[in-house]
Amino acid sequence: APAARAPAPEEAADLPAADDTDEANDMALAGAAESPPRPRPAVRYEALAGEDDLTTVPDFGGLSVGQALQVARDRGLRLDVRGSGRGRSQSVLPGRAPRGTRIQVTFAPP
16 A cells, blocks of 8 residues: 655645644633633513512612622522622513522622
8 A cells, every 4th residue: 555645845834833723722722711701691580480489589789799698588589699899780680580599690899
């Protein structure tokens, strides 16, 4: 069987050097690590549950972490806290939702 031939010099020039490819991949990975995660769109629940099973989801905007946790506890909601400071965004929009609903609230310094 004939041996595989090495690429001609003009063909080899079209191929990226291994170092160039590795560096480009490293830069792409570094850039991906620095970009913030995309926020998920907020959800509004439709009142499908019985009225007794629903609670009011407040606007957590501007509340401290402690205030938000207390309000959520009082209303039977579960909070996932992201960051610290004052409430900036939430995964479930204000309105009615089933008790026990988990809501992610993002906090940032004022």
